[in-house]
Amino acid sequence: xxxxxxxxxxxxxxxxxxxxxxxxxxxxxxxxxxxxxxxxxxxxxxxxxxxxxxxxxxxxxxxxxxxxxxxxxxxxxxxxxxxxxxxxxxxxxxxxxxxxxxxxxxxxxxxxxxxxxxxxxxxxxxxxxxxxxxxxxxxxxxxxxxxxxxxxxxxxxxxxxxxxxxxxxxxxxxxxxxxxxxxxxxxxxxxxxxxxxxxxxxxxxxxxxxxxxxxxxxxxxxxxxxxxxxxxxxxxxxxxxxxxxxxxxxxxxxxxxxxxxxxxxxxxxxxxxxxxxxxxxxxxxxxxxxxxxxxxxxxxxxxxxxxxxxxxxxxxxxxxxxxxxxxxxxxxxxxxxxxxxxxxxxxxxxxxxxxxxxxxxxxxxxxxxxxxxxxxxxxxxxxxxxxxxxxxxxxxxxxx
Amino acid sequence: xxxxxxxxxxxxxxxxxxxxxxxxxxxxxxxxxxxxxxxxxxxxxxxxxxxxxxxxxxxxxxxxxxxxxxxxxxxxxxxxxxxxxxxxxxxxxxxxxxxxxxxxxxxxxxxxxxxxxxxxxxxxxxxxxxxxxxxxxxxxxxxxxxxxxxxxxxxxxxxxxxxxxxxxxxxxxxxxxxxxxxxxxxxxxxxxxxxxxxxxxxxxxxxxxxxxxxxxxxxxxxxxxxxxxxxxxxxxxxxxxxxxxxxxxxxxxxxxxxxxxxxxxxxxxxxxxxxxxxxxxxxxxxxxxxx
Numbered sequence: 001x002x003x004x005x006x007x008x009x010x011x012x013x014x015x016x017x018x019x020x021x022x023x024x025x026x027x028x029x030x031x032x033x034x035x036x037x038x039x040x041x042x043x044x045x046x047x048x049x050x051x052x053x054x055x056x057x058x059x060x061x062x063x064x065x066x067x068x069x070x071x072x073x074x075x076x077x078x079x080x081x082x083x084x085x086x087x088x089x090x091x092x093x094x095x096x097x098x099x100x101x102x103x104x105x106x107x108x109x110x111x112x113x114x115x116x117x118x119x120x121x122x123x124x125x126x127x128x129x130x131x132x133x134x135x136x137x138x139x140x141x142x143x144x145x146x147x148x149x150x151x152x153x154x155x156x157x158x159x160x161x162x163x164x165x166x167x168x169x170x171x172x173x174x175x176x177x178x179x180x181x182x183x184x185x186x187x188x189x190x191x192x193x194x195x196x197x198x199x200x201x202x203x204x205x206x207x208x209x210x211x212x213x214x215x216x217x218x219x220x221x222x223x224x225x226x227x228x229x230x231x232x233x234x235x236x237x238x239x240x241x242x243x244x245x246x247x248x249x250x251x252x253x254x255x256x257x258x259x260x261x262x263x264x265x266x267x268x269x270x271x272x273x274x275x276x277x278x279x280x281x282x283x284x285x286x287x288x289x290x291x292x293x294x295x296x297x298x299x300x301x302x303x304x305x306x307x308x309x310x311x312x313x314x315x316x317x318x319x320x321x322x323x324x325x326x327x328x329x330x331x332x333x334x335x336x337x338x339x340x341x342x343x344x345x346x347x348x349x350x351x352x353x354x355x356x357x358x359x360x361x362x363x364x365x366x367x368x369x370x371x372x373x374x375x376x377x378x379x380x381x382x383x384x385x386x387x388x389x390x391x392x393x394x395x396x397x398x399x400x
Numbered sequence: 401x402x403x404x405x406x407x408x409x410x411x412x413x414x415x416x417x418x419x420x421x422x423x424x425x426x427x428x429x430x431x432x433x434x435x436x437x438x439x440x441x442x443x444x445x446x447x448x449x450x451x452x453x454x455x456x457x458x459x460x461x462x463x464x465x466x467x468x469x470x471x472x473x474x475x476x477x478x479x480x481x482x483x484x485x486x487x488x489x490x491x492x493x494x495x496x497x498x499x500x501x502x503x504x505x506x507x508x509x510x511x512x513x514x515x516x517x518x519x520x521x522x523x524x525x526x527x528x529x530x531x532x533x534x535x536x537x538x539x540x541x542x543x544x545x546x547x548x549x550x551x552x553x554x555x556x557x558x559x560x561x562x563x564x565x566x567x568x569x570x571x572x573x574x575x576x577x578x579x580x581x582x583x584x585x586x587x588x589x590x591x592x593x594x595x596x597x598x599x600x601x602x603x604x605x606x607x608x609x610x611x612x613x614x615x616x617x618x619x620x621x622x623x624x625x626x627x628x629x630x631x632x633x634x635x636x637x638x639x640x641x642x643x644x645x646x647x648x649x650x651x652x653x654x655x656x657x658x659x660x661x662x663x664x665x666x667x668x669x670x671x672x673x674x675x676x677x678x679x680x681x682x683x684x685x686x687x688x689x690x691x
Contacts, residue, residue, distance in 0.1 A: 046507070050515030181661060210664045214612045214621045217409035218656030218663060221402050238517060238613045245611065249526040249539040250405055270519040271613050275527070 031105025036078045040098035042091050043111040045083035052111045056081045058321020073337040088118035095119045109324045113137040132324035137183045142400050150370030153286045157372040157394040159188030162284050163195035166230050174204040176228030181208040185234040216243050224252040233258040241272045257282040264316040269383040277383045284374045287358045289385040290319045326356030404535035406653045412542035414649020415549040418642035420626035423601035425641050430569045430593040436498045439623030440505035441598050442605035445471035450520045468599050475598030476591045509616040520614040553642050632671045634684025
């Protein structure tokens with residue numbers, strides 16, 4: 001009986017301890033203190049989508065640079081990166097953990113449509129800003145969500161600018177489209193069709209691809225049989241590389257032009273055995289050329305990456321993390337020493353033509369949509385970026 | 401419809417499915433186990449070739465031989481460390497173990513080589529093409545696939561029919577205990593089967609990596625197709641599996657051309673229909689065990 005009593009007392013003490021620790025954890029929920037500002041980010045660090053995980057590490061690079069320069073109003077930026085393996089249920093668990101236990105002020109980046117859809121309501125309910133969510137799917141931003149700000153352009157706007165370029169600049173006669181059979185491909189398909197209608201044109205053929213497919217021979221045969229001189233692509237990097245290889249193997253050589261997700265020419269050229277450059281593949285783009293060191297801050301970022309993260313490749317996904325984080329850092333600076341969630345939201349909503357290494361960003365209380373501005377790049381003979389069309393705003397955005 | 405092109409592309413991809421199906425069948429023929437780690441084992445061996453070629457800088461043929469030697473060793477190790485320690489395993493238990501091995505290998509490859517797509521090419525090129533008859537463009541890669549498939553299938557046919565080890569493997573599959581009583585060292589037979597299967601898988605993966613892209617997930621989809629091809633042809637028949645693969649490749653290409661959105665499932669629908677009529681597959685002998 002005495003033993004039972006001892007056990008009971010021990011359990012009560014333990015429960016009290018847990019309760020006290022938990023209370024302290026809850027007390028940390030404000031997201032910052034005198035020394036640091038806590039920010040969260042999720043991305044796939046492992047699993048098939050892991051190449052996109054570089055974005056969160058790019059965010060970290062920018063935070064490290066800011067911290068080296070003394071932080072923001074005396075506070076250091078602390079980034080919590082969580083690996084969700086591109087699995088929405090794991091995204092939810094990671095986001096809950098960061099909100100409830102670490103107490104983050106805001107999230108930055110966050111890769112993928114499905115993961116973002118899984119957490120956007122939860123973040124809104126808890127009044128946690130999500131800045132620069134990394135997906136161009138329309139259903140993330142529509143209807144307006146007061147706790148979500150977009151930097152990643154909508155695929156719909158991207159495709160509309162691309163279709164205009166293909167008709168006006170490339171003078172294409174027969175345009176084909178190879179698209180991923182989900183939101184990533186279907187939104188742009190509708191946008192291309194809408195744009196072509198204004199020129200009294202139609203797609204010669206539109207061929208779907210499933211994201212897991214590794215044999216695209218029949219799709220390429222269809223595009224070839226339709227006699228396409230230009231093919232617009234909305235597929236993942238792997239499918240784009242396989243499509244190009246398959247096309248060359250049957251001597252089908254149209255002008256390929258892909259979405260902004262394929263602007264990593266170094267990678268694409270490498271995995272296509274140099275075909276990306278040889279065939280002069282084009283892409284749209286919403287960042288500046290990350291190898292153009294004459295642009296403001298670009299050399300500083302690239303040099304610091306080499307020094308602080310020597311194992312990291314200075315690639316487009318890594319730099320995209322910086323693109324995503326720059327508006328947040330700007331808003332935190334503008335909010336001043338007297339920081340709060342309200343102050344951060346106020347400054348995000350006042351963002352007016354902010355320009356980092358990405359597109360110009362403008363938000364207001366009623367409009368958090370991402371920029372509609374793109375340029376068009378061509379892969380040069382040495383794999384370098386040739387800008388064939390400068391920054392162009394979509395003049396035919398979808399009515400929302 | 402460019403019939404000639406669809407035919408050649410379908411047959412080339414189908415030959416890859418068939419070859420990889422053989423890797424599945426070798427283990428099934430010996431132990432009744434479906435090896436769900438076959439794709440990842442082949443992927444891992446291809447990464448070894450990539451490492452020897454790109455990181456160590458050795459010529460392709462050395463990388464090729466090292467990869468095949470590694471594949472054989474990997475197969476034996478999977479059998480030795482994963483399957484043998486299982487105490488009184490059921491068939492389902494063994495299959496679950498192979499799924500565990502698959503996850504382990506996928507994780508290891510991501511950790512060692514990263515998830516980013518890798519540059520990896522073999523001496524036969526998909527961009528060098530020949531057009532012997534108008535409309536029939538055949539690449540060097542497709543030619544290499546056809547030749548490899550013919551050589552491997554012929555070898556396997558004679559191996560299972562005329563060699564001692566081949567006969568021992570078939571005997572072990574039919575009755576493990578009787579085979580043991582007859583003096584067959586069944587543990588050795590299993591180890592050999594795993595090693596042999598792993599080598600065939602590695603050769604196919606090396607060929608496929610030249611047409612697709614090398615990354616840790618690159619054999620996931622071909623494995624599913626190969627497994628389906630093996631079921632279609634009949635899991636017990638070596639030529640049947642290759643024919644199943646060829647049929648699979650053709651169905652995919654022709655249906656994929658007409659209805660691209662349905663391409664990924666068309667072949668599986670056909671398989672279900674075939675299995676409704678012939679449960680053992682198209683080319684396997686159908687037999688019913690008396691109880």
